[in-house]
Amino acid sequence: MEASVFQYHKEEDTVDIQSFQGEKQKLIQPTSLKDPKLEKLKETLVSWINNTLKPEHIVAQSLEEDLFDGLVLHHLLSRLAGVHLPVEEMALTSTAQIRKLEVILEELDKRLGLQDSSQIKWNVKLIHSKDLLATIHLLVAMVRCFQPELDLPNVKVEVVVVEVNKSGIKSEVQMEVLTEESNAGADSVSNTEREDPIEQLLKLEAHKVNTVKQAILHFVNQNMLTMGLQVADMDRQFADGVILLLLIGQLEGFFIPLHDFNLTPVNHSEMIHNVTLALDLLNDTGLQVSSVEPQDIVSQDVAATLKVLYALFKKHNGKREEELNNQNYKES
Template structure:
């Protein structure tokens, strides 16, 4: 029933509604199935529609943080909507429960924008199955992804390098020559690396490895990773470096925020 025309139309209307609501914040949802699981979109919808600004981290990186964020946002939405659906829970949304997501979004539209016309008589046939998930890319990637969400890591990276006019969309390929990683470390650690000190446009693996070796030396608390693996576009090795950087600098920001409070 996922290919039902009425269901497809409902998803299209809800997606357009979200994008229209959050247009000023430059948030674009491309898939209801995949783009609402980390709490970012629902958090911004709550703020935009209800004027409720919860003191939550903008990007929740770990699965546990994402679930906790979803639970807080959904609890606040329950108060505004005056109802509670048993399927509305943080873990369910995080597991990409499309049916629960649709129920919540429809309830939000009817409460906050009742004039919006939604397709009627939409029916979804649900089959419960037990699925065994395999991450692929080997055990190393599995261990990294157990702690870090790739989409959230991309957000962390792009926020950090945006002032340099850079944007990353492909973690394994764009970090394989060490250039963006060096510039990212410079932004996070608070120093500038003279362009003459590294290969800005490396043309061979030797220059790429040298860049990555420099990355290791520049980090205050060195991260143990294989330069060869990153050059070979091993996504697990790249994620390991990025997660270590995030973990270090996110904790520093949390400590500074606590001191200010």
């Protein structure tokens, strides 16, 4: 699809009290809106959306402004759960947007395993009205379900609960948990367990790092043998993206047309193009390599190169990975 870049225009939040008559409406207090932890959570969720939808060339900038029409949620559901719903791509009218959200949220609630309606803190009306609180609750639930290893800051916000009835307006202030808290000890263990395997590896002794690198190098050369290619210097030979593209094609069983990349790149721009294509192909095949940008590979960043190769190694060489892990940690 064409690149869709959403423009965000900041406006003052307004609440139509009449539209919520007979209901309870929660609004985040202005002081909590300025909480750095809430800002960090919003930034993390936007980054997660953009990383997930990078192959779709969809870029979100604001949780409030970019999710209300269902486009982003539709593509997230497709990428994360492989669900393709019979809804229109671009819903331009309010009626069409609401109808699209109804289909998407019904399917999402099923995928999130929320059978009890009391657990659901969002609905079509809230999402479509750009309710920040409901939107964050929905995205946090999606992260917990589809990418639980993603670190989210612990955030509580102060909300005012407004209830409108015939006798007038009743309000009270409450604390609302956006992300569940855990004790520091549990956090420490959890973070260690979730840390990227390559980041853990690079903290070990040099001989252990070399052992793993040699095992991955052997795996690479085994798969490049039929093409008459051999890698001797892992740190440098992947920098231009050529061997990486050929390796991905060999492992995944598809041919990458030669006109799609530069077989003999002569400058930085051509190398960046090759590596960007390689990372996009990995995303398309379901391999998401965390915290790696094309520039990292081109600049011969050892950790970044290892992360990409380890992801391929892990997917295509499961038995050897188990042996590798046993060898790597038996002395720890």
